[in-house]
Amino acid sequence: MTYTKINRRRFLQSSLATGAGLGVFGGSGVLGALAQRAPEVDKDIHYVFAYFSGGWDILLGLDPRDPAQFNSGNMSQTRIQPGYELLNGSDGQLIRTSSGLEFGPYIGMLAQHHDKLAVVRGMSMETLTHEAGRRRFITGKPPSGLLARGSSMATVFAAMHGAEQPIPNLSVRVESYNIDQPNYATALRTQGVPDLIRALRPSDPALSRRQNVQLDQLLSTVAQCPTTLKSKSLIKAEEARKQALQMTTTQLDRLFDFQANNSEMEQLRSEFAIPGGSAGLQSPEAQTAMAAQAIMNGISRTVSIQASGGLDTHFNDWENDQGPRQQQGFDAISRLITKLESSQYKDTGDSWLDHTVIVGFSEFSRTPMLNARGGRDHSLTGACFLAGAGIQGGVAVGASSNRGMEPQAINLSTGSVDLGGEVPKPEHVLQTLMFNAGHTGDEADLRVYPIEAIRRG
Amino acid sequence: MKMLRIAASSLLSLSLVSFGCDSAKQVYNPPVEQTAPTVLEVDGDPFLGKKAIEQGTLGETTSHHNAFSQVSLMPKPPVEEAPYRNRRRMDLDQLTASLKTVSDGLEWTVNGQNQFDVLASTLGKPDFNTITSEDLDPSAMFLKFLNDASRDICFQMVERDLQRTVSTRVLFKHATPEMTMANNANAIEINLVYLLKRFHGMSSVASCDDCDEDTPNALGPELQQWVWLYQAAEHVSSSPVDAWRTVCVALINHPDFYMY
Numbered sequence: 001m002t003y004t005k006i007n008r009r010r011f012l013q014s015s016l017a018t019g020a021g022l023g024v025f026g027g028s029g030v031l032g033a034l035a036q037r038a039p040e041v042d043k044d045i046h047y048v049f050a051y052f053s054g055g056w057d058i059l060l061g062l063d064p065r066d067p068a069q070f071n072s073g074n075m076s077q078t079r080i081q082p083g084y085e086l087l088n089g090s091d092g093q094l095i096r097t098s099s100g101l102e103f104g105p106y107i108g109m110l111a112q113h114h115d116k117l118a119v120v121r122g123m124s125m126e127t128l129t130h131e132a133g134r135r136r137f138i139t140g141k142p143p144s145g146l147l148a149r150g151s152s153m154a155t156v157f158a159a160m161h162g163a164e165q166p167i168p169n170l171s172v173r174v175e176s177y178n179i180d181q182p183n184y185a186t187a188l189r190t191q192g193v194p195d196l197i198r199a200l201r202p203s204d205p206a207l208s209r210r211q212n213v214q215l216d217q218l219l220s221t222v223a224q225c226p227t228t229l230k231s232k233s234l235i236k237a238e239e240a241r242k243q244a245l246q247m248t249t250t251q252l253d254r255l256f257d258f259q260a261n262n263s264e265m266e267q268l269r270s271e272f273a274i275p276g277g278s279a280g281l282q283s284p285e286a287q288t289a290m291a292a293q294a295i296m297n298g299i300s301r302t303v304s305i306q307a308s309g310g311l312d313t314h315f316n317d318w319e320n321d322q323g324p325r326q327q328q329g330f331d332a333i334s335r336l337i338t339k340l341e342s343s344q345y346k347d348t349g350d351s352w353l354d355h356t357v358i359v360g361f362s363e364f365s366r367t368p369m370l371n372a373r374g375g376r377d378h379s380l381t382g383a384c385f386l387a388g389a390g391i392q393g394g395v396a397v398g399a400s401s402n403r404g405m406e407p408q409a410i411n412l413s414t415g416s417v418d419l420g421g422e423v424p425k426p427e428h429v430l431q432t433l434m435f436n437a438g439h440t441g442d443e444a445d446l447r448v449y450p451i452e453a454i455r456r457g
Numbered sequence: 458m459k460m461l462r463i464a465a466s467s468l469l470s471l472s473l474v475s476f477g478c479d480s481a482k483q484v485y486n487p488p489v490e491q492t493a494p495t496v497l498e499v500d501g502d503p504f505l506g507k508k509a510i511e512q513g514t515l516g517e518t519t520s521h522h523n524a525f526s527q528v529s530l531m532p533k534p535p536v537e538e539a540p541y542r543n544r545r546r547m548d549l550d551q552l553t554a555s556l557k558t559v560s561d562g563l564e565w566t567v568n569g570q571n572q573f574d575v576l577a578s579t580l581g582k583p584d585f586n587t588i589t590s591e592d593l594d595p596s597a598m599f600l601k602f603l604n605d606a607s608r609d610i611c612f613q614m615v616e617r618d619l620q621r622t623v624s625t626r627v628l629f630k631h632a633t634p635e636m637t638m639a640n641n642a643n644a645i646e647i648n649l650v651y652l653l654k655r656f657h658g659m660s661s662v663a664s665c666d667d668c669d670e671d672t673p674n675a676l677g678p679e680l681q682q683w684v685w686l687y688q689a690a691e692h693v694s695s696s697p698v699d700a701w702r703t704v705c706v707a708l709i710n711h712p713d714f715y716m717y
Contacts, residue, residue, distance in 0.1 A: 146589075186594070186596065186597075188596070188597055188598055189579070189581070189592075189596070189598060190579045190598065191578040191579040192579075195576060195579040198576075199579075199597075199598055199601050199602070203601070203604045203605045203608050204605065204608065205608050205609065205612050206608075207608070207699075207702070207703055207706065208693065208694060208699070210693040210694075211690050211693065211694065211699065211703045214686060214689045214690055214693070214703065215686075215703060215706060215707050215710070218682060218683075218685070218686045218707055218711075219707065219710060219711065221682065222682070222711065222712070228712075231543065231544055232543070233543060233544045233545070233546070233595060233716065234544055234712055234716070236594070236595055237546075237595035237600065237712050237716065238712075240594075240595050240596050240597040240599070240600050241597075241600045241710070243597040244597040244598075244600045244601040244604065247597065247601065248601065
């Protein structure tokens with residue numbers, strides 16, 4: 001089946017019409033086909049968005065090329081230069097898995113989870129600007145200039161699941177936006193685990209318990225004034241004050257004190273390979289441990305982390321830094337998958353991975369040809385990976401072209417390249433998550449269909 | 458004794474709720490109902506009637522009903538609201554400067570480092586590399602660290618004031634640490650008025666023009682809240698110093714301090 005390009009009105013009209021037809025005729029058309037596949041719908045999903053900052057080189061990880069076919073001998077035709085032989089600290093060998101997925105030399109431990117991974121290749125990020133690409137993936141909407149349009153999807157998912165958790169939306173070193181969602185879904189943003197721990201600790205020096213109550217009574221009463229109730233920002237401030245108060249009264253900081261000298265933290269340090277010293281708490285390893293703790297302890301519905309940074313390698317830092325930095329992020333995510341997979345979800349027999357979806361993304365990728373300085377510049381072609389709840393493992397959908405690694409249209413149902421299909425973009429990936437959570441009415445205004453090929457059916 | 462304190466504290470809480478906020482200021486007083494004729498038609502034309510009034514030729518007019526009809530010439534104007542603008546949170550530089558100003562030079566420091574500088578990136582201050590505009594959301598993170606800052610600075614202020622002479626004190630300017638609500642309520646109120654002006658820029662909180670005669674001391678509603686807080690805090694701690702510390706923390710955590 002081939003999808004044609006649609007606008008939002010047509011999407012909604014066809015959804016309604018086909019939905020009605022489904023009931024009468026037992027299913028026909030696009031939604032009929034989707035219904036027959038009956039992909040899993042799970043409304044109790046948690047989300048981890050792992051951002052690889054700076055623009056990753058997908059040749060080294062998610063979208064490799066075989067040097068036997070793409071090399072200096074034909075790169076003037078292919079416009080693709082893997083450059084694996086130039087890498088310091090790597091043998092440049094591709095990783096081929098039993099599920100048929102192929103990865104670049106720096107995929108690291110993530111390859112062990114190939115059977116749970118869905119890789120989307122040949123995406124178009126439609127920009128060569130860091131901020132625009134990042135905000136495009138975070139919100140699922142093209143920014144207006146550099147300004148994000150719409151709320152972060154992490155915020156949308158947090159809002160959809162309600163305010164049950166103390167910190168529904170937690171974000172470490174990743175931007176977050178709340179334009180149109182309830183205040184409780186606004187991300188608690190921090191630049192690292194140490195600041196998060198500090199934010200969760202009771203304020204110091206302390207007033208007495210009764211004085212704290214009186215303080216709260218006064219500020220709560222002020223918040224009920226008509227002038228306050230007329231002001232969105234004052235209402236927001238009061239809600240945030242109450243959230244801050246709640247955060248600090250439940251001793252949540254202990255869950256993230258990864259350097260504490262106790263058996264629980266010792267085990268976490270080992271499972272996530274958290275480096276020692278204060279810098280270790282800023283590492284991707286500590287951030288993934290934080291994500292696991294926040295989700296598995298019922299603190300957060302969505303967690304955004306910066307799994308890797310410093311990937312903007314325009315110079316010869318590419319041959320030294322690009323690969324290892326990517327791999328550090330991949331390894332950290334791999335440990336997170338292992339942890340979630342090995343932990344039982346609320347006495348159900350499921351694992352936490354069955355109820356958590358992980359999305360790894362970057363703002364765009366890097367040019368397939370090395371520049372004159374031995375680095376790679378910005379390329380608007382993108383890729384991403386997903387794992388966990390509702391995601392079909394062991395599949396790669398889409399492909400960048402074999403000439404210049406350009407984005408290509410795909411059939412969203414099969415995932416194969418199809419000139420009559422659609423070029424996959426971040427919104428397709430995010431819409432897939434919406435559908436997996438049972439939200440099929442385009443509530444997030446993404447205006448695209450999901451990528452059915454990566455939905456577990 | 459403990460039970461008595463709890464009961465008294467509860468009563469104080471109830472009283473806070475009862476006078477809550479500056480409700481008198483929020484009530485819109487509708488215009489007084491007109492008793493003069495509002496509709497006067499001349500040959501069936503209200504416009505001519507109005508013109509006749511203006512020209513003083515009222516005696517020559519006729520009316521279908523009578524000159525004191527209940528129907529208005531024009532619909533009532535929409536209820537006017539006092540003009541207001543959206544509040545904006547101070548940025549970190551403004552906040553640091555404000556704290557320094559109200560505390561007479563104190564900063565939130567740990568080991569000599571200004572903590573707003575340490576937490577700059579978490580609190581959304583632009584580094585003009587990855588962040589180019591400051592996040593001015595009154596977020597939970599911001600309010601948590603504002604609370605931390607307020608406690609640190611207020612504890613410093615109290616300690617410093619206790620060492621200073623009366624004329625150079627900041628927190629105990631008009632009420633000494635020995636004065637209580639029982640022995641000098643007037644000085645406490647004067648000091649609260651001074652602090653509200655210092656921290657929130659409020660200069661007309663002392664009296665209440667709109668309150669009825671039974672309002673105690675005819676205090677302004679804003680001031681009543683702060684009197685309550687002081688009184689309640691003094692009651693549970695039996696210490697005016699602790700009470701002023703609580704008031705100080707509340708003043709900084711109040712939106713009138715960090716939003717404008």
